[in-house]
Amino acid sequence: MARAAVLGRLTWRVATVAEIRAETAVADTLVFDVPGWPEHRAGQHVDVRLTADDGYAAQRSYSIASAPTAGRLELTVQRIDDGEVSPYLVDVAQPGDKVEVRGPVGGYFVWEPGDPAPVLLVGGGSGIVPLMSMIRARAAYGSRVAFRLVYSTRAPETAIYADELRRRQRDDRGLDVAYAYTRTAPPSARRPVGRVDPVLLAEAGWPADLEPWCFVCGPNGFVEAVANLLVEAGHPADRVKTERFGG
């Protein structure tokens, strides 16, 4: 069991948008200044609350994208067309705008930098976000734990963090990145268009006898399929941690 994640009452804190970066056509990274924000652990999420001027409020949970940093928080939000909070964050929010956040939340889908076990990250779509926090945390801590990322995305242009992953694959020793393009692959792709399958997991993941931690995040159907493949490949169920989005 992971150690306790939250020590006291989680209070709502004012978060001010400091910077916005476009990631894809439908996803932005919002950088927030949050006075008093404690360092999160890589993989955790945060509750976001928006309040209208008549008091109407809406809350959602978002995975944290940044490495643990006191007082600062990055969220990568993909717009859901019929959503209530994500269209505001992606289309309306500007630097200087204020929202409220509460967290960090979640003490299980977390990478512990002191754990020497190798790590396999398998992300589908925006499920890359908490995995990116782990990759950034690994670099920030100077960890040498071996990381392998398998990232499933529809096409090159839908890949979040593509430039940073390219740079980190070159500069972060011990980080390997493999893609599964499910609709359109770039000319440089080493494998044809297709979903994450046992061959890719065998080539780009870890053998079960190395006892890696496996973190799988994405839409439920993706997570269900990948988690089952990992169990079938011999990974014990309690080494496979999942975070699922949507229905």
Place this chain on the structure above:
Amino acid sequence: MGVVTRGFGGRRRQDPELPPGQYLTDDFPVLSAGPTPRLDLANWEFFVATEAGARHTWSWAELRALPAEPVTTDIHCVTKWSKLGTHWEGVALDTLLADVDTAADFALVHSYGGYTTNLPLEDLTGGQAWVAYRYDGAELEPEHGGPARLLVPHLYFWKSAKWVRGLELLHEDHPGFWESVGYHNYGDPWREQRYWGD
């Protein structure tokens, strides 16, 4: 009222039937911390272990032979979604506990796969909780906790343990899986008891 967020109007889908901070969904999202266990009904059993050391068990056939009840209820997930008017079928905990002699105040619920969750025993009796094996007119799917899950809809849905295996009845409260890592020990959605200290 919190800090006003400039330019936010909201879609006003807020429903008076929803607990604070929740939004409506028509989907049935899945939240599981690990892979979905695949269980063999031939080896499946449900147990109740009392604080005095007695152990009661039911095979799958024995469970299904007990009187079943239809349950129509709203469910509320701590991750903010609520789903209204869901239809279930299962055996009331009142039925399973009828012949169990206990003076325990708490239950630690165990699931296949190792998940646990805790709650006061009084929240499992009085027509408030079931071992549910059918959802929306069909056998409960593994992703949603099949073959059987606990259904305690008056608390946040993580208390409704998937792949339920049994109850350990205890004199003292023992935090379960999520309750040990920051989530509220009791989890009443109407009091918005999401996290420790709420």
